[in-house]
Amino acid sequence: MEKLRILLLVAFSLETVSATSLGVVLxxxxxxxxxxIRLGFRRHMDIFKGIPFAGIPGRFEIPKRHPGWNGILKATEYRKRCLQVNLKMTSTRGSEDCLYLNIWVPHGRSVSTNLPVMVWIYGGGFLxxxxMGANFLDNYLYxxxxxxxxxxxxxxxxxxRLGTLGFLSTGDASLPGNYGLWDQHYAIAWVHRNIRSFGGDPxxxxxFGESAGGASVNFQTLTPHSRGLFRRAISQSGVALCPWAVNRNPRRLAEEIALKVNCPxxxxxxxCLKMTDPRVLTMAGSLDPSGSADNPIVGQLVLAATIDGDFLPDEPGKLxxxxxxxxxxxxVNDMDGHVFTGLDVPSINNPQVDTPVEDVRRLLRSYTKEKGQAGLDNAFATYSSNWGTNPSQTTIKRTIVEIGTDYIFLVPIQTALYLHAANATTGRTYSYVLSEPNRMGGLARPxxxxxxxxxxxxxxxxxGKPFTTPRAYWSKHRNLSSYMIAYWTNFAKTGDPNKGDLKVPTTWPKFTSSGHRYLEINSKMDKSYVHQKMRVRYVHFWASTLPNLPDSSV
Structure with a gap:
């Protein structure tokens, strides 16, 4: 027994002395x-924070290569976020010096080589x-x-770059916009050129990305500038076809911003805009966080991508x-729209307050206003068809969330999947819906x-937060996290979420132009969680019936 203890101590000490690390990277x-850092027996990780992938960007200019530095850059601290409004829209935070990236490299017995690489693009409405994401007790989300x-x-x-500095455009060559998308492109190109030095396979x-980050991922797949830079992409709750992803009247917004900052x-x-204080410019792009069914918050998300003839040479659907x-x-998440509709129609979250049917009509009228009364009538008939004569409050409230989810996220994402599958040569297509209940739902909860x-x-x-902070989650949440990490990283390795180093709970079938199969992701999932034609009636309404109605003359 004593001999075994000594051998274990020797093995541990040898591993500590010879910890696998990239050391200094060129x-x-x-x-x-x-x-x-040491993660376990023969498991280490190199973490690099704050590596510049471009120089400090010029105001309303595409990024340029970083001039480089002398000596060894100590990459151990996150750099500031790009200049942006705070969550309350009352002030700004961050810096214009913000084009940095962070890298996590795992090692086993030896220093890693030729690993698959996953590049994350965060969301936040382009604002x-x-x-690094949100921080709670030094536990960063991303x-x-x-x-x-x-x-x-x-x-x-x-x-x-975000907000005004990242997406303001006049719609012509004087201020073409899409600066934030160019930043992402430059970062991806930097990874492609340099990641081999970190043990990655270029x-x-x-x-992969979520919300505006998911739309950004989709934009990066559609621009001709990305050819050859990456092989795979994952869009979570956002694509280029979402109603908030492209501003088709950028000049009007530019003039509104100009007037706010006292420019002609x-x-x-x-x-004048280029000479204006960047914090003043940033605040001019803030939105009013109080929405209503008549003026939904999603309609305020106008600082977005533009069809500039360069990064986006045409409408996204044609690329x-x-x-x-x-x-x-x-x-998509099955109630993705709740984050918006809960602000537009607050009563849906209050069981003590009734939500009138008229609120359903008001929200639908806002979403279908270009089609006038015919648009509203068709939409209401579609969403109330299975109500019966006396719909319950739960039915009405859930319908409002479903409407928001369909319009803002689900239908555009399904359309993007159809277009990807229809245009694919070697590219494979996969569709999913996450249905795990929100942890803040229930009695005496928000x-x-x-x-x-x-x-x-x-x-x-x-x-992987259920593993990072296990006391905050149940075991079922750790199961779900392990499933999603398995599907995501298998896909990154092989292009097939079922094939890789990690076991998955059920086979995820490909989405095809004829099959339209998708996977429902849930902590209880098994083979019965494979479905077909996600919300097909509502997809048909938004993607086919509504667009074919005549525009309103009002």
Whole structure:
């Protein structure tokens, strides 16, 4: 027994002395050193925080290569977020010096080589967010540690410009916009050029992102500038076809911003905007967080991508041929729209307050206003068809969430999946819906007991938070997290979420132009969680019936 104890101590000490680490890494900008941490027996990880992938960006300019540095860059601290409004829209935070990325590299017995790479693009309505995510007791939401360790992949997270500084456009060459998308592109290109030095495979890069980050991932697959930079992509709760993802009247918004910051709206407008204090510009792009059924918050998300003839040479729906050889997963949370409709119609979260049927009509009128009364009548008939003569309050409240989910997220995502599958050559297509109930739903809780998966509920599971903070979760949540990490990282390795190093609970079939099969992701999932034609009646209404109605003359 004593001999065994001595042997174990010797083995442990040898592992400590010879901890696997990249040490100092040579990048195109210079040398970098991160932090090496021990995760377990013969398991280590190198973490690099705050590596610049571009120089400090010029105001309303696409990024440029970083000039480099002398000596060894100490990459152990997150850098500031890009300049943005705070969550209350009352002030700003962050910096214009924000084009940095973070890298997590797992190691086993030896230093890793040729690992698959997963590049994360955060969401936040193109207004807020950061490469590290929200922080609670030094536990950052977008820490790539759990994914990298459990999936044996390299994880990269990046920063990009937001709000006015990232997306303001005049709709012409004087201020073309899409600066935040260009930042993402430059970061992805930097990863492609440099990741081999970190033990990654530059020919096996997967983009993944959520909400505006999911739409950004889709934009990156559609732009002709991305050809050859990555092989796979995952869009969670957001695609380029979402109603908030593209601004088709950017000049009007630019003039509104200009007036707010005391700039003229004539030929000197752009020069004036470039000279305006960046914090003033950023605040001018804030939105009113109080919505209503007549003026839904989603309609205020106007700082977005533009059809600039360069990064996006055409309407997104006409660019899916550029993603023909990209493997693609896209999906939705079953109550993604709740985050918006709960603000537009607050009574849906209050069991003591009735939600009138008229609120359903008001919300539908807002979403279908271009089609006038015919649009509203068709929409209401579609959503009330299974109500019966006396719908319950639960039915009415859930219908409002379903309407928001369909219009803002689900239908555009299904359309993107159809287009990807129809244009694919070698690229495979997969569809999912997350249905795990929100943890704040139930009696004496903020949300109703019928609550499903709200917007952003997927993030905690993809990033392994039930393992990072186990006391905050039940075992079923750890099961769900392990399922999502398995599907996501298997896909990053092979292009097939079922094939890789990690076991999955059931086979996820491909989405095809004829089959339309999808996977329902849930902590209880098994083979019965494979379905077909997600909410097909409502997809048909928004994608076919409504667009074919004549526009309203009012």
């Amino acid at each position: 990048t195109e900008g210079g040398l970098v050193r991160g932090e090496n 807020v967010g950061g490469s 820490s790539g540690q759990e994914i990298a360790d459990r999936g044996d992949v390299i994880v990269v997270t990046l920063g990009y 020919d096996n890069i997967t983009l 709206t004539d030929d000197s407008m752009v020069a 899916f041929h550029n993603a023909a050889d990209v493997d693609y997963i896209a999906g 949300y109703p007991s019928w609550m499903g998966a709200d917007h952003a509920d997927d993030l905690q599971y993809v990033f």
